[in-house]
Amino acid sequence: MILERYFSNPWALFGLKLGAILIFFLTAPLVIGYVEHKVLAHMQARLGPMEAGRFHGWAQLIADGVKFIQKEDITPDSADKWVFVAAPILVVVPVVMIFVVIPFGPGGWWGENLDLGLFFALAISAIGVIGMLMAGWASANKFSLIGAIRGAAQLIAYELPLVLAGAAVAMQAGTLSLVGIVEAQNHYWFVFPQIVGFFIFVTASLAELSRPPFDMPIADSEIIFGHMTEYTGIKFGLFLLSEYAGVVALSGLATVMFLGGWHGVVVPWIPGPLWTLAKIGAVSFIVIWLRATYPRLREDQLQKMAWKYLIPLALANILLTGFFKVVF
């Protein structure tokens, strides 16, 4: 463990790790957000941000953040004040907590190596939806309410395939610890035996994050902006931050579970953390790419897809994994 070598005081160690996670939590979404701006723009025959920060608008997201802080913070008259304020915080915090368990490199490049790391990450990622429901209900806006209910329905449908895909990986690795899962991929990445699981996991993550083509909870052409409709200023900024941090977090989980985490190929001398970041970037790129390509599904079509196809597929995947685990 790198840090333990230099810091014997557990509190100093704790503070340092927390600081590192917070910095990553605040910067990674900005990078992903900027990449999304640019990638979408170039896929759509336009330039994207070009002004802020001179060079290809690299500072656009920082400028956006500053703008959010400066904006007037409006709470609607008929809103439930406390719940309205608490909701964005409840959406953001679980995403930070996921970063605590994601290992970035070998030898201590992680916040905490929990024995139940995978379980912890999947469980805590579902808490955000409570914030979403709170936001929708407290806003006293019908569009917000519809968005929040859609979000909750979506979560119920998609949490199951997500966890089932995770369960198959845990079986394959023989551990629930995320560090253990990465170490188990020493010889081959789990994406090869678990290709079905990988597909299910990415699909379910998209639905969990309300990213296109599963962005019904915020469907801007139908219900304005779902649960975020009444939010302004930094509270709205927090919602956006949590969305992009969520993309990073779930890409991180996919990387750790399926893409071999810090294990590199071809040029293994590149340090492990860089490999992890590169893979997170690659998965996030796919997420962005899908946004440029697909229209939005309807809520009932999504439910049908989850219950009729993904869950049976995930169960079959578990069965198959178990079978091969016993045979070999």
Add this chain to the structure above:
Amino acid sequence: MFPGGPGEGMEVIVAGEGSLATQEMVLNIGPQHPSTHGVLRVVITLDGERITAAEPVIGYMHRGFEKLAEARDYRQIIALVNRHDWLSAFGNELGVALIVEKMMGLEVPPRAQWIRMLMAEWNRVLNHLMFLGSYGLELGAMTPMFYAFREREDIQELMEAATGGRLHFTYCRVGGLKDDLPKGFLAHSERLVKLVRHRLLDYEGLLLGNEIFKKRTIGVGALPGDVAKDYGVTGPILQASGIAEDSRLTEPYLFYDQVDFDVPTGEKGDSFDRFNVLYRRIQQSLRIIEQVHGKIPAGPVILPKMPKTIKAPEGNYYLRTENSLGECGYYLVSTGDKYPWRLKMRTPSFSNVSMIPHLLPGILVPDLIAVLGSVFFVVGDVDR
């Protein structure tokens, strides 16, 4: 009165039959809503996400065009009607020019007529591209919108070269056109036809061939042909219901009888058919444009001896043109003055929007957007 209107409050109906009491919710879609592109308002009553009743409320954009026209001379009216359906400005001004010429018995030079056809068809492509893009956006696919604007930019550049305008062209005059085409226009136009035709394949891949797009639109908001006729629906929406009515074909004006084109039709009249018909209408327009290129004769573009003030002779006349979104009728009553006594416009969007309540009950909120977007309308054209 519709529920949720001014002074009406929220109408609450408590369902008593089931064990779980549910309430219906009245939701105002619009007047300011991202998917009504303009200020159409639809008051819907919801049971969960299912629509039980729907009522479009129009008039938020009433600008009194018909009344204004009674105090404008015919040249000014051409600039005025440019603006009611802002996406097919040339089609609008063409209709007014045609009816005044008809009443005055003017014989417009053929070159002007052919150029008018060329412009009208380019304008139609311009209009349809807009809806092609925005429909994707309403279903959550953002890319087609930007592609549509890429093509629109090119076409606007072309039309700007001849007319000087990008949205409101004001290129028609009673008796002909404002100017002749600039040098190299036809070559530019020919290149553009090829380019647009090639790029249309992008939309086919992104939308028409897309599984999710098909799932969202096939069977959604099907409009039977006889209902469409009852409501006076015209244009792509009528054609999607399987009726090949197009006044360019059934009652040709300009030289539409001398070019070869088809009227694409759908079968079920659902959202997918409407979109598909719109898409294929672009291809047909491009076909017409290609034929027009070779047929424009030399000659003047406006009658040499036009009077200083244009006065339509006493009488009345009705004329219909196939505007981008459907049939646009003009009924002109003149007392022989330099102003019309009455200019009544029958705009396609108005009739097309009027059938929305027929389609909406029983479908879901996301389908409402899919239906509204596929009943291609311009709010200015509804309210005038």
